[in-house]
Amino acid sequence: MDAALPIADRGGPAQPLLLAKDLRKHFPVGGGLLGRGRKVVRAVDDLSLSVAKGETLGVVGESGCGKSTVARLLIRLIRPDKGTMVLDGDPVDEPHGISVSELRRQVQMVFQDSYASLNPRLTIGETLAFSPRAHGVSAAESRARALDLLAKVGLDPESYAERYPHELSGGQRQRVNIARALALRPRLVILDEAVSALDKSVEAQVLNMLVDLKGEFGLTYVFISHDLNVVQYLSDRVLVMYLGKIVELGPVEAIYGNPLHPYTHALLSARPSMDPRKRTREAPIQGDPPNPIDPPSGCRFRTRCPFAEDVCAAREPLLAETSAQSVACHMRQPGSGHSKAEAA
Known part of the structure; x- marks a missing residue:
């Protein structure tokens, strides 16, 4: 196949460009005699997602929730312990699918550190x-x-x-990294905190440039950021992660207009407001995230959730569809046994 030619859209607009199912990545940590009884950091736990052609999927969550690990799994910088990936109908890295090399020709990534991403020579x-x-x-x-x-x-x-890279500013280097990601004419670009190190005036310019490039090249984005306002501006759908799992997923208007999971609500409540009458007087989320080596039973957010009940510790809530979005919360699942849940 001539590398100068763009990749054809083989599956049509209805087929997801990227489909990941049950991705899992655990990182072993030291301990245990001769490796026995060694514990693991549960960075990503059985996560499934799809990315539609031409959309921007925003991924948000606190530091340590697994966002960057998901990005590296999607481009196979690290191999999953479990799970499968399909790129426009072709399995990835399987006997009858496409190779990792071909995946990286169609999927490119832009990292946060603009200087470390470039060869200084x-x-x-x-x-x-x-x-x-x-x-x-x-x-x-x-x-x-x-x-x-x-x-x-x-x-x-x-x-x-x-x-050379040292002769450029941070914003200029990040523009170069974005250009380099487009050099192979990819179909999907993963942006992992790609604008978080820039000052706000430069960030706005780069964001507008990303919008223009998406339209000009027919790109699809997975946009990872801790900045909820930036994600709201750029994304079509938003995926909210907590401790290696998806807790809410849906259109950006639904997530920001009517968050259903307590964690999503707390994240949005923590955004700074320019209105002094809406000043935050207490922290929307109490406490620190649990240790990913030994996460809580049941719902992983229950140790910080004001609505936690016995059922939250007993069973893990599944990601279930509601009217507009999908949410993993017992309060939103009829018949779950939570006092705020509707009857089945």
Whole structure:
């Protein structure tokens, strides 16, 4: 297959671009004689998600909830302990599916640290041309593509192509990283806290640029961020994670307008307000997240939830669909046994 040609849309618009089912990743920690009885950090626990073609899926949650681990699993920077992935109908890394190399040609990632993501010994032009060259594109075409991408991300090719990463500001380096992610003409771009290190004026420019690039190149985004306002601006759907699991998932209007899970409600309540009459007087969430090595039984949020009851400790709530979104909470599941749940 010619690497210069865009990948065809094989499954049609109704087929998800990326489908992940029951992904699990546990990281072992020290302890135990000869490795026996060794404990694990439950970074991601049996997580399933789908990403529709052309959408932006926002992923939010506190630090340590597993957002970045999910990103690395989706691009196979780390291998899952369990679970499957399908890219536009093709299984990933299976005997009759596509290879990880082909996955990474169609799925690219932009990281938070703009400087560590670039080779300090390569010029910006060389950096952008490297991936196309490695995938069989001619030197002339790779160079032309690099210069064109610099222009697309708002950097003058004549001024920036021969510069080195240390000669650029943080915002300019992140624009280069975004351009590099587009060099192979991917279909899906995963942005892991890609704007969190930028000041607000530069962040706004980069966000608007991402919107323009999405329309121009027909991209799909998975946008990971702790900034709820940025996620609201950019996303079509929002996935809320807590301690390695999805607790709520739905359209951005439903999640922000009517959050159903207590954790989602607490996250939104913690957003700063410019109105002094709406000043937060007490912390929306009490306490620290539990240890992911030994998470609570049942609902993992119950140790910090003001509505927790016995059923929350006894059984783990499943992610179930409601009228607008899916939520994993016993209060929202009829007949669950919670005092606030409706009768079955």
